[in-house]
Amino acid sequence: MELNNAVAVVTGANRGLGRHLAAQLVERGAKVYAAARRPETVDLPGVIPLRLDVTDEASIREAARIASDATLLINNAGISTGATLIGSDTDEVRQEMETNFFGPLAATRAFAPVIEGNGGGAVLNVLSALSWFHPAGLGSYAASKAAAWALTGATRDELAPRGIAVSALHVGYMDTDMAAEIPADQKIAASDVAAQALHGIETGLPEILADETSRFVKQSLAATPQPSAA
Template structure:
């Protein structure tokens, strides 16, 4: 995939990794980026009035906004599903409404966007979808139960839609990382990567046709542990995170 030839749409583009995706796409010469967020006014001034940036409202929990966005952006060839939340709700004792909100956002919301935009991509030659996932798709840590479960579901949904969309020549890429230095991880005291690394490595991966991009050493370590006994892995995680 030649990134400069693409017309992209990025969800959750008003901050964090989503904003870095928009900036990286502009740097690589795309002709247009639909920058979406729940409140389009939150995009004001972020992209220095670059005429290639088209603000668009899209709320993962509002199906009609997803339908409207897909109707407005009929020329999209690259869909980047980045928007997400972190509630911190425990699975067993937390507010079940918040647990469901995690799943509704990361799994059902992302799937809704894919379902509405896959015909758009097909009409434009196939294109690609990028799902921004997490190392927490593969393990859980204290305080991450709801997020980890939702990201695990999104990770395997990514695998499923990849198979289903192969016939229309849509490449589906999963991007996995640990903590990035964004507002979402402001309460985490451990090592954090530069959020600019995420779009850089993801788009390099698209240019090479990569189905999966592992951004950092932490995530590579987690993936390598999956074939082994989980007991020593969770002992190691407990030590690394300083959990009791």
């Protein structure tokens, strides 16, 4: 997909990876709707702030109405509560699934006819190495990202006949607020991840593995799971 003159909607564009994606898209000549729950927090020059709460389908539908010229949707907004699947409050688990799975699903459903009507384009879902690796301490987040990986594969097949390519971006530790407690030497810069993501969109990659962690975990999928210690 050619990004020069593309029209992109980036969710969660007010900070972190979303901010870098929006900024680099502008640099590449795209028109960018920088979507956030509070659009007044978007301070990037050259973008159009857009109210979009991925847990509110009415706000998603309104955003799709406003950004009616969109050709690219980047489902970047997400949360991590640190909830486990057994020991934590179920409401936290539901919150992560609502944001990280149902949010991208609702946004894709709303924007697919828009993108198709504009001649086709692409959807990028920002996932994680935890789509494939599921530690107990992050069980809720991992489950939501695993579900979003399944969403990506299924919608890729469903939307291909409509001229819409669907890609997944996987990364391990990235230098954003979500990984603030991780040592700096274990994290990849968000600007580097954004550059790889946009290159992947341009070249039509179905999966973009942004760091060594995501590549290692993906290669390990065929390994036989080992029993946990008693």
